Amino acid sequence: xxxxxxxxxxxxxxxxxxxxxxxxxxxxxxxxxxxxxxxxxxxxxxxxxxxxxxxxxxxxxxxxxxxxxxxxxxxxxxxxxxxxxxxxxxxxxxxxxxxxxxxxxxxxxxxxxxxxxxxxxxxxxxxxxxxxxxxxxxxxxxxxxxxxxxxxxx
Amino acid sequence: xxxxxxxxxxxxxxxxxxxxxxxxxxxxxxxxxxxxxxxxxxxxxxxxxxxxxxxxxxxxxxxxxxxxxxxxxxxxxxxxxxxxxxxxxxxxxxxxxxxxxxxxxxxxxxxxxxxxxxxxxxxxxxxxxxxxxxxxxxxxxxxxxxxxxxxxxxxxxxxxxxxxxxxxxxxxxxxxxxxxxxxxxxxxxxxxxxxxxxxxxxxxxxxxxxxxxxxxxxxxxxxxxxxxxxxxxxxxxxxxxxxxxxxxx
Numbered sequence: 001x002x003x004x005x006x007x008x009x010x011x012x013x014x015x016x017x018x019x020x021x022x023x024x025x026x027x028x029x030x031x032x033x034x035x036x037x038x039x040x041x042x043x044x045x046x047x048x049x050x051x052x053x054x055x056x057x058x059x060x061x062x063x064x065x066x067x068x069x070x071x072x073x074x075x076x077x078x079x080x081x082x083x084x085x086x087x088x089x090x091x092x093x094x095x096x097x098x099x100x101x102x103x104x105x106x107x108x109x110x111x112x113x114x115x116x117x118x119x120x121x122x123x124x125x126x127x128x129x130x131x132x133x134x135x136x137x138x139x140x141x142x143x144x145x146x147x148x149x150x151x152x153x154x
Numbered sequence: 155x156x157x158x159x160x161x162x163x164x165x166x167x168x169x170x171x172x173x174x175x176x177x178x179x180x181x182x183x184x185x186x187x188x189x190x191x192x193x194x195x196x197x198x199x200x201x202x203x204x205x206x207x208x209x210x211x212x213x214x215x216x217x218x219x220x221x222x223x224x225x226x227x228x229x230x231x232x233x234x235x236x237x238x239x240x241x242x243x244x245x246x247x248x249x250x251x252x253x254x255x256x257x258x259x260x261x262x263x264x265x266x267x268x269x270x271x272x273x274x275x276x277x278x279x280x281x282x283x284x285x286x287x288x289x290x291x292x293x294x295x296x297x298x299x300x301x302x303x304x305x306x307x308x309x310x311x312x313x314x315x316x317x318x319x320x321x322x323x324x325x326x327x328x329x330x331x332x333x334x335x336x337x338x339x340x341x342x343x344x345x346x347x348x349x350x351x352x353x354x355x356x357x358x359x360x361x362x363x364x365x366x367x368x369x370x371x372x373x374x375x376x377x378x379x380x381x382x383x384x385x386x387x388x389x390x391x392x393x394x395x396x397x398x399x400x401x402x403x
Contacts, residue, residue: 037335
């Protein structure tokens, strides 16, 4: 993330991913509400690199389509999300099962948005060829619940 | 024997004459007799598919997923630039202005169209409403869904957007949409039973050529896709199946 892209006052965090890579991010605490009635849709390859995304994903993430395609999906990972949530996600979908959860995502400008996410493996002739993630509007009640839970898990 | 062509029951009462005209065009494209069979509800349609009585189907996204996965149907085409959207409506004088105004115990009227019901339920989720705290009753068609609302038998109704727009002005004027989906990736599709896969090429050619003729363009517009047809290949159809999987509970 680049400081010049941040909108508002940002605090710096360092994220460490499962593969050991690290990324400096900036967080502002400014929420972008989920657009009512819409779905955010993206696909990744089996390694988690974004291959497709819809316009809602571009708009909500703050990145251009060109900035998203080819990037690891953790480009939108927010430091408030516990690593255990993503481990559970990957363990589940790599086993070919559907994963559902509430996720706080980081925007390019340092802001955030909450989603209710569902991720499925795309299986063709018995092989996982990609993953599809569909995100929809979560309830404020559920957000409050998981926020409290995630605080205990960080 | 004529090829049996089925359309999703939500179209059975609207644009009927246009679907019969379209059936005539199918006969022309395929060079053989086609019979348009109408079904009263989705259960009857699925029963016919299960019994092998359907050779071609214009199906909603959920039934597309079912016939692809379970029956090996072959995807042919979908309406270009067209997606299925749903809305949740209330009576015009309802105090509900936004989804968050809905309360537990909500009585919902809907048809048995699975895609509309699924999208409708998703639209209610931000109000913490789910199968545990709403009551949903099924009705034969969207006119009856509207009637249930107007008569006070339901607090909210799930509608396919285009079916809501097809309601009479008198009925529509007594209702008010609270939220409309903008999902863009849920679509109806035209598919062939696997034993007719060899007909895909000539059928698709005929469908794509419809945009070249005035009368055919008008027919497509009346059926709800003014941009005509576009090809639906196996991978895009498979993506629709995956997508439906993410929307189901």
